[in-house]
Amino acid sequence: MATHEHEITEPVDLCLPDGRLNPAARGWSRQPLHRANLRGWGRTKRWEYWCVTTPTHLVALTVSDLDFLALNTVYVLEFGPEGREFERTSIVPGGHGVRLPEVIAGTVGSPAVVVGPQRPTGGKVRIEIRGKDGGTRLRARCLTPRPPQGARGTLGGEEAVETVEVDLFAALPVGHETLSVVVPWSGRRFQYTSKHTARPASGTVRIGGRVLEFGEDAWAVLDHGRGRWPRSVDWNWGAASGRTGGHTVGLQFGGSWTRGTGATENAICMDGRLTKIGEELEWRWSPTDFMAPWTITSAGERPAVDLTFTPFHNRSTRTDAGPIANRTDQCFGHYTGLVRDDEGREIAVDQLLGWAEDVHMRW
Template identity: 80%
Template sequence: MATHEREITVPVDLCRPDGRLDPSAVGWSRQPLHRANLRGWGRTKRWEYWCVTTPTHLVALTVSDLDFLTLDTVYVLEYGAGYGPGDRREFERTALAPGGRGGRLPETIAGAAGSPAAVVGPERPTGGRVRIGISEADGGTRLRARCLTPSAPKETVEVDLFVALPAGHETLSVVVPWDERRFQYTSKHTARPASGTVRIGDRVLEFGEDAWAVLDHGRGRWPRSVDWNWGAASGRTGGHTVGLQFGGTWTRGTGATENALCVDGRLTKIGEELEWRRSPGDLMAPWALLAPGDRPSVDLVFTPFHPRSTRTEAVLLANRTDQCFGHYSGLVRDDEGREIVVDRLLGWAEDVRMRW
């Protein structure tokens, strides 16, 4: 095995009755088994982030409840053949509102059958508002969204995608413990096939055979300030269907990581911290991700093709996010010792500093 961490194989509550972390919840699993029974208010964070990519375009949906603030976002990027840096089409619509004390998002909606739906926003949003719906369906998850583009003249955007969860497909769920009062449960899904459409006015973006979805499902209680790196990618490479899931910085010293490979639906949990090498002064320079050892489980270079930077100052919230979309190339090794060539696997990498 590629990790020393404890594998959880039966359902478990995240919290004890007093709201503190249940020690039996610390570990990782190949499918969502944690019930995120967070109680009360204060430093509590809940979110769902889905990103669905194709070789020519992508869409990302975010529904988040940060305790004192809710933030919902629809992001679309077109970057197909013939699109130079100045030709790419990109827009983002974000709706901010005072927090709802945790009432918008259920305990779990991470691909488990029977999870309740998460629906936010008005049926027909106007101005800067958005509507996002996430619901479990037979064999997967349905993603819907509606908003207006920020540009003038404004066009209606409608997202209708189905993300399949093939039988036996394994995903990473893990609890990262800072202490009994500060902890995070995250469920990361990669390499889930997707289909459907994104309609922008009269134009339709198709998501079909080569469309892949990644989920970041989070429930926890966080420190006031934190930094993190996150990288993910999905697709077919080296004769396999591969999902990459890497995190860094925020997990150091906790005894847990959120690093994993998904190869043909089988998860390899990586218990080692990765080394992230990048040029702080050049967001578009290649990034390197390397696991320790003579035969590292991860030895990859990420080459960006499109930057996305956001800055938020909203009273209690300060955010600096530098995210790049690009391609991973190099080698990974699963827990059976197989060496898999990664050749231009589409995904992203990000560097985030958050005060919340």
């Protein structure tokens, strides 16, 4: 389904003075150009999600302001049968002290962003996202339970804790293009999302006395979101970054939530140049076996996307707490197949590390 989306090339306000979607904001851009001037409550959601991967481990940081509460989360996964996985979340009732900007930290004219408690104590999570010359600095600190020796999986044993510290830099090379798009359900329900893939990353993650190095083959992905959402929604999201077929490639795919809006969040970034895919993709997976291979394809005899995703780990969460109910299956794995850029060049994708997820959210 072609969307015939309009490319935005000048800065624009997301909202009109009365809070409705600005018609001039509909479309997509190759760099963040929307000022997300959301006001007040009314199903307003703001978040930053960063995931930085290496061939052996990953770390994800989430800061979200959901109107009635805020969530700060640190997630770390070490791959392999002997690897470790943990997740620590701090819930902030009313979102007090969590302030997310109208524009992405690190872009021209953007203020520095500091979110989370000033001094992490107990089980609290502190996350800092600051713009720096040439990119974005990601820092986090929390305490996490220490697992029994030789244990695998989510850490247990609250009586024994260790400090986790994240200090990473996500570079944004000059000329590197990213995808920003407005998805409009209506004049009062809409989402502005800015998805960044294949941003070179470096730094360290310290878990107790161990240090995980993020270096030459580390890549950062950003999901920056600002909008006003329906009460209940389903979505798919897939992303991957790395070197394959002689190129640096970033994959960004969405599904389900954009249908019927005239917008998509599908794109390929090859060597820093973005190809916008103006059609809905066909997602296939098993809802009873998320570890089975997934496929993501586009239409036509020469499809822009023809990929198989093979998971090796499912980060599965279920929440049903008052106003929020969530079912998330975020599978990490590898993409194989082919994609084509807007010049018709075919790029082989071979074991590109990333994820694919299926989410139902009531919030």
